Amino acid sequence: MPAPVIVDAARTPYGKRGGVLASWHPAELLGLAQADLCKRAGIDPAEIGEIIGGCVTQAGEQAGHIVRTAWLHAGLPEETGATTIDAQCGSAQQSVHLVAAQIAAGAIDAGLACGVEAMSRVPLRANIGEGIGSPRPDSWAIDLPAQYEAADRIARRRGFTRAEIDAFGLRSQQRARAAWDAGRLDRQILPVPTADGGTMTVDEGLRETSMSALAGLRPILGDGLHTAGTASQISDGASAALLVEEGRARAIGLRPRARILAHCLVGAEPRYLLDGPVRAAERLLDRTGTTIADFDLFEVNEAFAAVPMSFARAHDVDPEKLNVNGGAIAVGHPVGSSGIRLLATIIDELERRDQTLGLVAVCAGGAMATGAVIERI
Template sequence: MSSTPYSRDAVIVEAVRTPVGRGKPGGAHSDVHPADLGAHVLKALVERAAIDPVIVDDVIWGCVTPVMDQAGNLGRNTVLAAGWPESVTATTVDRACGSSQQAVHFGAAGVVAGHYDFTVVGGAESMSRVPMGSNRTGGRSHPQHVLDRYGVEGFSQGTGAEMVAQRWSLSRTRLDEYALRSHALAAAATDSGALDAQLAPLPGGITHDEGVRRGGTLGSLARLKPAFRQDGVIHAGNSSQISDGAGAMLITTGDLARAHGLTPVVRVHTAVLAGDDPVVMLTAPVNATAKALKRSGLSIDDIGAFEVNEAFASVPLAWLAETGAKAERLNPLGGAIAVGHPLGGSGAVLMTRLIHHMRDNGIRYGLQTMCEAGGMANATILELL
């Protein structure tokens, strides 16, 4: 060890992701096994960092639906598929949509504690090959006493998104305007080359995120039927896309990075969790943001960029209304409505976007938060170094 556990920090020295493919038959990554999808970013990560993967103490890998092609510890299968030494261990984490953001928290904590010197964190999901909810086939996710506690027959993110829209008086027009913003910003970031450095396209595959649509209008979105309530405001056009993708980051200490000739990009400044009503389900990012700011001693205006996962348009809009953040700092490169939401990979995809955006624009602090099933949320504050 280069220092005592009590003086160790956690820094990210490299972050990379695949372009996100549409999660359906014929999507760009639909023929790629999820372990191979993740293996591609692992190989790209160590190539860019110019390290031997043998120094990696553990890989912490997010995956939301660990069945079928994603069963049997996807993290370990990903390490082996990447051709890394058998000595490199791995585990798979499921905190619903925040799984790979939680992998960052676990990896950073392990480095700070001295359990790891180098760890790789990230995640992947192939929603083409392993449809959402496949792990619930033949069983019930919630025992009856949990359903009785809340007086419901089940929990639905879509219904929660409608409840959020109603609570914050978000009209369908407002939600659709936000969805169009997401596509416009993602298209502009693609065209300007702002995403190029973070992407590791698969050989012969797409070079940019597949889900971005151009030329949409309020009129075209108005033709889409509500998805969860007959008179509702949430539909496919203002919700995140089903997707395939992966992302990974290399975490170590500042001292160890410099000793190995690596340049720290950001420090994991603050990492928190928050829980809220599991019926509404999608409001915990508000609480997580407040908790992160309180713990860090920073104000909302100190944060120069926010990544708030666009599970549904109502989520970031409600978050914006509650936090008072500057709207132009929210999801400045677009979000999951345009790019897609590959579940277990999304936390790493978002954080890779945030890290590169901070570095490219000299932004000192960035904050990422994601709503998660069960009414939970992660929030992470990064500091540019």
């Protein structure tokens, strides 16, 4: 059976809302990630059998099959097939899963997974147009809350206090700053040219903060527990990952870095919307016969602080193994792109520590979550 391996995974720096990347059309930004990753990995783009990419808000500049538009606009081979998907915040990670499955099925020998979201230019929910109805029928009776309410429900479910949530937000910023200062995130970055002739190589979302500063922020909801300091940032960015059949990779001189031992897209409890990483891990542990103690590192997307906190409490995860280089609270969350950022982060960190096994999970709209077990080669 063909064996897919991950050869490389990287992303653009993430721009803050209205920041440096707000001037980039999302197809240009994604095309840069697609082309530059192929160049960096040392693969001829003609080898790529198919591209699968995620984008959540497929409207306006992100409509009309953005994965294909970006590929063609970047001057890449017209023969390459392309698919654009929406698995909400799990879109980029699910793109990796689908490319891996295409290789394992023998349909292609090499594929590119990717993701993009230009949230400054195409806001969330911009694809819900006027005068064409609601996504939910009038008979809808499922308790599926807005993300802010869901985050607070998760926090109350697990018994987290506002101070504990603020402490997690502070930790994310501190860990991300330390990671950047130590150069631990450099490898995952695909530089982006800027309008002034320079190059953007660092995330814009990093900010100095403290427990007292976080304590002074108003909750997103009136009686809520999360604030702007403990929620993911609205961001712009793109990402890409190259997967190749292992024998083919070695034949053309590419070094495999990791393999996916198991992956999933699961449905979660609608009432809690974002608590899906807990269930995704349960599925992955069952399918691989592993335990939490077998894992060296965990990357769980910080949509809100309560999401990785809930994952850690439910599975008794050592906080020193969880999001060790910070997360979306600090660096940002361009929703269609983030899953590959987590993948790149965990592969780089496993290599740096000379460790082997990692778990990546992303909560997603519609009460879903993506998850994968990653083994460094």
